[in-house]
Amino acid sequence: MSIYGDYIKSVIRTVPDWPEQGVNFRDITPLLQNSAAFRKLIDSFVHRYQEMNLDAIAAIDARGFIIGAPLAYELGCSFVPVRKKGKLPFKTISETYTLEYGHSEVELHSDAFQKDDRILLMDDLIATGGTMMAAANLIQRSGGNVVETATIIDLPELGGSQKIRDAGYSVFAVCSFNEDE
Secondary structure (H helix, E strand, C coil), rough: CCHHHHHHHHHEEEEEEECCCEEEEEEEEEHHHHHHHHHHHHHHHHHCCCCCCEEEEEEEHHHHHHHHHHEEEHHHHEEEEECCCCCCCCCCEEEEEEEECCEEEEECCCCCCCCCEEEEEEEEEEECCCCHHHHHHHHHCCCEEEEEEEEEEEEHHHHHHHHHHHHCEEEEEEECCCCCC
């Protein structure tokens, strides 16, 4: 957790019963609209990763892009988008993953990484971990090395962060929410 974790958590809005009854949606929009909070968020990641000699930030479509791009800029490394299927114009590799209601697929340009590149994989939130695991598999298949997975919010009760750890990846979350919060 970040030194700013409690503050950042306090800025995130919880929207009850959205998108369906019984779900507490964690809305990062207020965090992005608050310039001081957004700076603290990016600083949380910069301070953690500034000495890790990363080659690239790989961020997951689309909210991961919001934090991944400024972090790549601050760290002086490249930014690589992990997109939903059909959104990248060049030769891609893809990975399918399971959702509670079906399947989805993410893609990466086939030339995104060099062998043994050190990659930080980012998204805004870890719930069940399916998207993060699919993206990590893509990076490994392309020759990159996932140094760590990172997120703004972890929802540990849904088991995603544990699933990612069990697969051998380290997880960093700026803050976490339990279902009853």
